[in-house]
Amino acid sequence: MALTGNRWARAAGDAIRADWDWLLANLPALPRRIATQMYLGIGGALVMTLLAGTVALISFEVVGRFQTQITENAVPELTAAFDLARISGNLVAVGPRLASADSPEQFDLAAEEAAAVRAELDAVLAGFAGQGEDVAQIRQLSAAISQDIAQLEDDQRQILELNARAALISDQIALLRDDLAGLLGPAIDDQLFFLATGIRDDPALSAGPGTQIGDYLTSEELNVYRRLTDLQADANIAVQVLASAFILDQAAAVEPLRERFEAAAERMQLGLAGLAGHPIQGLLAPAFGQLQGLALTEAGGFDTMENKLRITQQQADTMSHSQASAGILGLHVDNLVRAASGDAASASMDASNSIQVGRLFLFAITALAVAGGLLIAWLYVGRVITARIDQLAVWMRRLAGGDLEAREVVAGNDEIAELGETLEVFRRHALEVQRLNLVEELAQQLQENNKELEAAVAELRRAQGQIVAQEKLAALGELTAAVAHEIRNPLNFIKNFSEASEELLEELGDVADPESGEIDEEGREIIVEVATDLEDNLERIRNHCQRAENIVTNMLRMGRGSGELQATDINHLISLHAKLAFQGARSKDPDLQADLAYELDPDVGQVMVIPQDMGRVILNLVSNACYAVDERWRGTIAGPAPSNGGESGPRIRLMSAKDPENVEIRVRDNGSGIPADVVDKIFNPFFTTKPTDQGTGLGLSISNDIVVRRGGTMSVESEPGQFTEFTIRFPVEPPLAGAVEAS
Numbered sequence: 001m002a003l004t005g006n007r008w009a010r011a012a013g014d015a016i017r018a019d020w021d022w023l024l025a026n027l028p029a030l031p032r033r034i035a036t037q038m039y040l041g042i043g044g045a046l047v048m049t050l051l052a053g054t055v056a057l058i059s060f061e062v063v064g065r066f067q068t069q070i071t072e073n074a075v076p077e078l079t080a081a082f083d084l085a086r087i088s089g090n091l092v093a094v095g096p097r098l099a100s101a102d103s104p105e106q107f108d109l110a111a112e113e114a115a116a117v118r119a120e121l122d123a124v125l126a127g128f129a130g131q132g133e134d135v136a137q138i139r140q141l142s143a144a145i146s147q148d149i150a151q152l153e154d155d156q157r158q159i160l161e162l163n164a165r166a167a168l169i170s171d172q173i174a175l176l177r178d179d180l181a182g183l184l185g186p187a188i189d190d191q192l193f194f195l196a197t198g199i200r201d202d203p204a205l206s207a208g209p210g211t212q213i214g215d216y217l218t219s220e221e222l223n224v225y226r227r228l229t230d231l232q233a234d235a236n237i238a239v240q241v242l243a244s245a246f247i248l249d250q251a252a253a254v255e256p257l258r259e260r261f262e263a264a265a266e267r268m269q270l271g272l273a274g275l276a277g278h279p280i281q282g283l284l285a286p287a288f289g290q291l292q293g294l295a296l297t298e299a300g301g302f303d304t305m306e307n308k309l310r311i312t313q314q315q316a317d318t319m320s321h322s323q324a325s326a327g328i329l330g331l332h333v334d335n336l337v338r339a340a341s342g343d344a345a346s347a348s349m350d351a352s353n354s355i356q357v358g359r360l361f362l363f364a365i366t367a368l369a370v371a372g373g374l375l376i377a378w379l380y381v382g383r384v385i386t387a388r389i390d391q392l393a394v395w396m397r398r399l400a401g402g403d404l405e406a407r408e409v410v411a412g413n414d415e416i417a418e419l420g421e422t423l424e425v426f427r428r429h430a431l432e433v434q435r436l437n438l439v440e441e442l443a444q445q446l447q448e449n450n451k452e453l454e455a456a457v458a459e460l461r462r463a464q465g466q467i468v469a470q471e472k473l474a475a476l477g478e479l480t481a482a483v484a485h486e487i488r489n490p491l492n493f494i495k496n497f498s499e500a501s502e503e504l505l506e507e508l509g510d511v512a513d514p515e516s517g518e519i520d521e522e523g524r525e526i527i528v529e530v531a532t533d534l535e536d537n538l539e540r541i542r543n544h545c546q547r548a549e550n551i552v553t554n555m556l557r558m559g560r561g562s563g564e565l566q567a568t569d570i571n572h573l574i575s576l577h578a579k580l581a582f583q584g585a586r587s588k589d590p591d592l593q594a595d596l597a598y599e600l601d602p603d604v605g606q607v608m609v610i611p612q613d614m615g616r617v618i619l620n621l622v623s624n625a626c627y628a629v630d631e632r633w634r635g636t637i638a639g640p641a642p643s644n645g646g647e648s649g650p651r652i653r654l655m656s657a658k659d660p661e662n663v664e665i666r667v668r669d670n671g672s673g674i675p676a677d678v679v680d681k682i683f684n685p686f687f688t689t690k691p692t693d694q695g696t697g698l699g700l701s702i703s704n705d706i707v708v709r710r711g712g713t714m715s716v717e718s719e720p721g722q723f724t725e726f727t728i729r730f731p732v733e734p735p736l737a738g739a740v741e742a743s
Helices: 002-025 034-099 104-126 133-197 219-247 251-274 279-296 301-400 415-511 521-559 570-588 611-633 699-709 737-742
Strands: 566-569 595-600 606-609 651-658 662-669 713-719 723-731
Touching (some): 034 104, 570 595, 570 651
Parallel strands (some): 595 651
Antiparallel strands (some): 651 662
């Protein structure tokens, strides 16, 4: 029995060691094993179930505390906000009653009501413990409304005092008006009666019996009468102006009335001064002084009414401010109420929903935890593993059938995924072998195609070289014809002057006497005249020879140019090549007519260019312009009448200009123009609108290349049947060699 037990123990130990060795050897691959993933999935589901239950319980507790906190804080804050809105409205309503109080009794009642409302407001504000922007604004606006009501109370107290003073002044004005009327009216009547009869109310002041009218109807007595009437008018004006101040409704209107009263008072003072020595002066002076005191002193009518109106306007502004503050306070209260109500309602609803959802979630998790453990094994094994094995089987059958392009992606990092990766490596190797064979065939075919393409390119370059050479020969032919035409003119002049010189020499032979050989005085004069003409002819022959030499020299310089940048007179280059192009066109068509107009800026001066290249550009543009004007003005195309635009004939304008950085050359003709659909193609090689025997289509392309190599641009503007204008623009300083090659 002991031996059997020992053998069993050793066998168990060997089995445990074998399992342990296998576990250590396969430990890195265990996470990718299908069984491991199944166990981890089931265990993870159970752990998540427990975590979900724990989270749900914690959430219930948090939601409950949050709901309680919101409810306890929101209700007092809402109550205080409503009280503030109600009390502020009551306080604003007290303002109009304060402002409309007409008696001290009404004012005292309104003031007591305002004090009670302010005390209630202060009590609510002291217990209002809310936080936030709306709460701060509510506090500030409530305090502002309370201050406005206090200000209204002070203002109304002053208005009542001013009203009492104004009533007293009005009564005094009425009495004073009667006093002035009682003084001035009888005085004016007495003075008027004296002027008419010489009799006064006081017999002592009347004229004596037998007094003539001229003794009492004097200028002094008339002045007294006039001053009395003026004083009566000014007094009436002053009283009316002062009385008008008590019916004003704007403080700004008091000052004009004050100025009118002061003007009337000043006139009254002057009138009183003019009555010096008259008994009435002593009676009127105190009354007028009292009138000025009622009007112009600090407690006078004008200051009283101005202060009253100013305070009344201040009351209106204060009430408007308090009403506006109450409106804004109501908005903030509404915001606070909405926010608090929304928070409370949202918190209550969220709490209820969370509790309900949590309960359902808890029951659902419990059910899913039980069902999930059973479903995971069946779904994972039966669907995921079996589906991927079927995918591998279909893929292997397609590869066996020769479809090496077929590719499948087997998801996962387990044994099935490794089998898919191995199968993908096999597919790539097979496909690589197949591609190598195809690449060899394509390489051989590509070499044959390259040989054919090189032969075609070489043939194309030869053809292009021949065409360019023909274009150069054609240009050379035009230049030769133009030079021949230019040289023909001085040769004709030389021939004509030589024949004229021969005739002059024959005249010299006829001067001398054939028998004696002597020359008389008349003959000497003829000799001198003929010698002078011969000198003139020789000078002209020499000038025209020099002209022909210059033409030949310029042509040789063009032909033997180095092809390098040279300082060149641009205006001279334009005029020379324009003439040559025009004469070349005339040599081909003697009937060609065109007016060459030059508008060359003398400030252009010399610029670094390759004269042969730039001259070739001018030759090409002017030759094209000659062709265009000849085509239009001979009527070979359908175009507008030749007189269109005020032009009476074919015209080619050549213009130059220069700014600190660029040189601009423009060639404009009034020829047939370029159709809009071909303007973008004219710089393409071998594109031409001329007949095949008159152009190769390389002129503008070569000219554009020349301008671009110089670092410039060539543009065209044209209107069919009207004009064409080419503009060449290039920098004053030539570009660097690298920039030229890059362009």
